Structure formats: structure tokens, C-alpha cells
Amino acid sequence: MYTQSITRNHRTAFVLAIDCSGSMNEEVRFGHRRMTKAAAVAAVANRLLFELTERARRSDGLRDYYDIALIGYGGSGLHPLVGDRLDFLTLPEVAARGTHPTATQSEYRLPDGSAALLDEVPVPVWITPQAEGETPMYEALLAVRDLVARWTARPEHAASFPPVVFNITDGEASDCDDAELREVCSQIRTLHTDDGAVLLINIHIASGTDERALLFPTTDEASYGNRYAALLYDCSSEMPAAFDAAIRDLRGGGQPPFRGMSYNASMQELLTILNIGSISVKTE
Numbered sequence: 001m002y003t004q005s006i007t008r009n010h011r012t013a014f015v016l017a018i019d020c021s022g023s024m025n026e027e028v029r030f031g032h033r034r035m036t037k038a039a040a041v042a043a044v045a046n047r048l049l050f051e052l053t054e055r056a057r058r059s060d061g062l063r064d065y066y067d068i069a070l071i072g073y074g075g076s077g078l079h080p081l082v083g084d085r086l087d088f089l090t091l092p093e094v095a096a097r098g099t100h101p102t103a104t105q106s107e108y109r110l111p112d113g114s115a116a117l118l119d120e121v122p123v124p125v126w127i128t129p130q131a132e133g134e135t136p137m138y139e140a141l142l143a144v145r146d147l148v149a150r151w152t153a154r155p156e157h158a159a160s161f162p163p164v165v166f167n168i169t170d171g172e173a174s175d176c177d178d179a180e181l182r183e184v185c186s187q188i189r190t191l192h193t194d195d196g197a198v199l200l201i202n203i204h205i206a207s208g209t210d211e212r213a214l215l216f217p218t219t220d221e222a223s224y225g226n227r228y229a230a231l232l233y234d235c236s237s238e239m240p241a242a243f244d245a246a247i248r249d250l251r252g253g254g255q256p257p258f259r260g261m262s263y264n265a266s267m268q269e270l271l272t273i274l275n276i277g278s279i280s281v282k283t284e
Contacts, residue, residue, distance in 0.1 A: 002240035004161045004195040005282045006065050012161040013067040013088060013151050014052070014278060016045055017140045018081065019169035020074030024131035026170070028206060030267040037170055037205060038129035040267045045070075045081075045168075046098075048274045050123045053095045055283050065283060066091045069147055070126070073140035075133015082126045086143055088151060098124030137169060138176035141184045145191070148198055152191050162192055164199045164277050168270070170207055178231050185235035196240065201260035201277050202232045205270055213265050215273070216247045216258040229263035236261035246276045 006012050024038035035043075049068070056065045067088035070081035080086050082097050089097075101122035148163050165188060173181055191198045206213070214224055222233050237260040239247060247258045250272050262273055 001196040002161065002242050004159060004193075005284045006161060007284050008063055008065065010160045011065055011067065011157070012281065013069070013148070013157075013163035015069045015071070015144055015148065015163060015165040016048075016081070017071045017073065017137075017144055017165070017167045018045065018127070019135055019137070019171070020072040020079075020130040020132065021135040021171065021174075022075065022132055023135075023171050023207075024074075024129075026207065028267055036129060036131065038131040041168055041205065041270070042127045042129045043123075044267060044271045044274060045127045046123050046125055047271065048278060049094060049098070049126050051275070052278060053091060053098075055279070056091055062092055062095055064091050067151065068094050069144075071140055071143060072130055073136050074130060077136060078140055078143055086147070088147065094126065098126050100124065134174035135169065135171055136175045137167070137173035138180055138184060141167065141181070141188065145184060145188050148188060148191050152193055152198070158194050160193050160195060161281055162196045162198045164201065164281070166201050166203060166274060166277060168203045168205065170205045172228055181231065182234050189237050197237070199237045199239070199260055199277070200235070201273070202236045203261070203265055203270060203273055204228070204232060204263045206264045206266050211264050213269060214261075214263040215251055215265060215269060216254075216260065216262065216276075218254050218256070218258060222259070224263065226263065232261045232263060233259055242281075243276060246279075250276060 004010055025036050027034050028037050028040055030040040056063045069088045072079050072081045083089055101124045188200050189197055214229055239258045239260050244256050
């Protein structure tokens with residue numbers, strides 16, 4: 001299980017469901033700058049999309065290795081973050097919708113205290129910051145469930161590595177209770193290909209609290225003491241062994257099984273979590 005490499009004949013799928021509620025206007029630190037959560041999450045998501053497209057680039061062009069769905073949820077309900085429909089896009093369709101990037105520079109402080117300017121890798125922009133209203137997470141996860149159910153039911157995907165779903169939020173759902181959230185997440189996790197069940201990774205981003213971050217918790221860390229962290233633990237997938245080494249590096253140790261969730265993650269940790277969830281899948 002969870003051993004199928006990604007090829008043009010055995011494609012996989014990624015889903016990003018991103019909280020676009022009003023609380024995403026809160027400022028956080030990302031790298032050397034302060035920006036809103038919405039802007040920081042957009043920057044991280046754009047970097048992930050850039051890395052996925054680069055991983056699929058070969059001498060003969062961009063290989064169609066993935067289907068990608070990008071769903072925003074906020075005050076106006078659900079909306080596609082890229083394109084004009086709440087559905088999967090092929091990798092070439094996603095790549096074609098990115099704006100052409102421009103190179104930027106950032107200041108880096110050397111050990112002697114002097115400053116140096118470094119060129120940053122230019123990343124196209126697919127997702128722009130959005131923050132308004134409440135948090136219809138349940139509605140978003142119902143849509144994710146239906147999208148992934150259709151994808152996994154297609155005969156050509158039967159042997160593929162199963163889809164990976166990332167739900168990124170800074171708060172609790174405003175349209176359901178805990179039991180309803182557990183149930184829809186369970187429905188997503190029971191979908192599967194022959195290679196394994198769908199992986200659902202729930203990521204709660206830091207909101208300026210003093211609570212420690214909980215990253216890919218182990219069984220003995222499930223009783224964190226925070227009700228919402230415990231809820232996210234219940235809602236998330238157990239991670240396959242193929243991800244263990246990368247998760248240990250992020251956490252600084254720990255014994256599997258690890259659960260696919262984080263609580264109070266920083267923006268830099270968010271970037272690492274997305275990389276673990278996508279780059280740990282082998283592409284040929």
C-alpha cells in the first residue's frame with residue numbers, strides 16, 4: 001500500500017481547501033516580513049504549485065502527472081481559487097493559469113552583521129489573498145468528498161497513489177458541530193484506490209497564541225489538552241510509512257504512526273508540511 005509511483009499512466013491528485021474567512025486578515029510573520037495570514041497562505045500555496053509543476057517538467061515538456069483542485073471557503077461560500085469551476089484541473093491547465101513571475105531580492109543578514117541582497121527564486125502567482133466572513137468548512141469538505149469520490153471511482157485511477165487532501169484553516173468551522181466534521185472527514189478518508197485510502201491532512205495555522213505547535217502527532221500526543229487540536233486529530237489520516245523519515249526530520253524525532261494534522265503551525269512549518277505531503281510521493 002502507498003507504493004505506486006506517479007507516472008503518466010498512474011496519475012494522482014492533490015486538493016487544497018483554504019480558509020478565506022475574515023480572521024485570515026490577522027497579521028503573522030513569514031520569513032523576514034509581516035503579512036496577513038491570507039497573504040502568507042497564498043504565498044505558500046503558490047510555492048507548492050510551482051514545485052509540483054517543476055517536478056513534472058522533463059526535456060519533452062510538462063508531463064501530466066497530477067490533477068489539482070483548489071477550493072477557497074469564506075463569507076461568500078465556496079469558490080475556485082484557480083480557474084472558473086470547483087473541479088480538478090490538469091497540471092498543464094494549472095500551469096497555464098499562473099502569472100509570469102518577476103525576480104525579487106531580499107535582505108539577508110550575514111554572521112558579521114552586514115547585509116547582503118539575495119535574488120529570490122521567482123514563483124508564479126496562482127492564488128491571491130482573500131479574507132471575508134465566516135468559515136464554511138463543512139460545506140467545503142462536502143465538496144472535497146464529492147470531487148475525490150468521482151476521481152477515485154474512475155477506472156483509470158484504480159491503481160494510482162491515492163489523492164492527498166490539505167485543509168488549511170486558522171479556526172473552527174462555522175457551519176457544523178464536531179460530530180458532523182468528524183463524519184465528513186471520515187467519509188473522505190474511506191475513499192481509496194487499490195494503493196491505499198485518501199490522505200486527509202488538516203493544518204491549523206498559528207493565531208498568535210502561546211500554545212506550542214503540534215506537528216504530525218503520535219498516538220501518545222493525541223491528548224494535547226486543546227479541544228480543537230483533539231478534534232483535528234480525530235479528523236485526520238494516519239500517515240503511511242513512506243512519509244515517516246520526512247516527518248521525523250520536521251519534528252526532531254518521534255515514533256510512528258504519525259497523524260496527518262498540525263495545530264498552531266507557523267507559516268514556515270506550513271510550507272514544510274505541504275512539502276512533506278506532496279514531495280514524499282515518488283514521481284518517475
